Amino acid sequence: MIKAIVTDIEGTTSSLSFVKDVLFPYARRHLPDFIRQYGAEPAVAELLADARGLIGSAVNDEQLIDQFIAWIDSDQKITPLKSLQGLIWAHGYSQGDFKGHIYADAAGQLQAFHAQGYRLYVYSSGSVYAQKLLFGHTEYGDLTPLFSGYFDTHIGAKQEIGSYQRIAEQLQLAPDEILFLSDILAELDAAAQAGFQTYWLVREQNAKLAGPHRQIGSFDQIQL
Numbered sequence: 001m002i003k004a005i006v007t008d009i010e011g012t013t014s015s016l017s018f019v020k021d022v023l024f025p026y027a028r029r030h031l032p033d034f035i036r037q038y039g040a041e042p043a044v045a046e047l048l049a050d051a052r053g054l055i056g057s058a059v060n061d062e063q064l065i066d067q068f069i070a071w072i073d074s075d076q077k078i079t080p081l082k083s084l085q086g087l088i089w090a091h092g093y094s095q096g097d098f099k100g101h102i103y104a105d106a107a108g109q110l111q112a113f114h115a116q117g118y119r120l121y122v123y124s125s126g127s128v129y130a131q132k133l134l135f136g137h138t139e140y141g142d143l144t145p146l147f148s149g150y151f152d153t154h155i156g157a158k159q160e161i162g163s164y165q166r167i168a169e170q171l172q173l174a175p176d177e178i179l180f181l182s183d184i185l186a187e188l189d190a191a192a193q194a195g196f197q198t199y200w201l202v203r204e205q206n207a208k209l210a211g212p213h214r215q216i217g218s219f220d221q222i223q224l
């Protein structure tokens with residue numbers, strides 16, 4: 001029996017295009033000035049130090065900016081980059097430059113599942129801070145009260161089985177009591193191998209894809 005639902009964001013609750021054509025370019029555009037302006041503030045300085053640790057060689061701020069841009073361009077799910085993006089997006093949301101995109105079916109069904117007593121969680125490569133911003137600024141209003149918790153790459157990469165095992169431990173549920181929703185086969189494979197139930201969101205495909213997971217085009221087709 002399903003007791004909790006863990007959902008991905010990009011391609012699942014929200015469009016690929018919102019992330020790739022709105023969020024990522026916004027962070028790319030504002031990142032250089034953001035680092036130059038706020039790089040000495042403790043929270044930002046810690047992220048920059050983490051990034052330098054990953055690079056493994058001494059780089060100045062301008063070289064670090066170039067590295068962040070390269071990571072954005074190749075959509076690397078590097079934890080300090082994802083945290084930095086969240087800080088930059090906060091300005092965009094607060095200034096009304098964009099709203100967090102949520103498909104109507106996802107917004108409607110998440111509200112219905114919450115009302116039915118299911119515990120809802122988010123698991124995205126975007127930082128927890130960025131996840132809360134997105135769900136807190138949607139055209140359906142603030143959806144964050146629907147969620148019992150959020151997970152990002154601090155729990156592990158989304159294509160690793162161990163990440164889902166740790167999530168199940170934190171939720172204090174058996175893995176088969178948790179439903180994971182994603183558009184990415186490798187994430188669903190990892191979740192299924194950890195014992196989660198799965199649905200594969202195939203929103204922008206016309207044909208069925210090859211894979212063992214139940215495929216749905218919208219949250220309206222989820223059966224609990």
Ligand SMILES: CSCCC(=O)C(=O)COP(=O)(O)O
Nearest residue numbers: 008009010124125126130131
């Ligand atoms: C938290 S919104 C931005 C999503 C993001 O940064 C990203 O890399 C997409 O990751 P997901 O795991 O949601 O596909």
Ligand SMILES: [Mg+2]
Nearest residue numbers: 008010011183
């Ligand atoms: Mg996704």
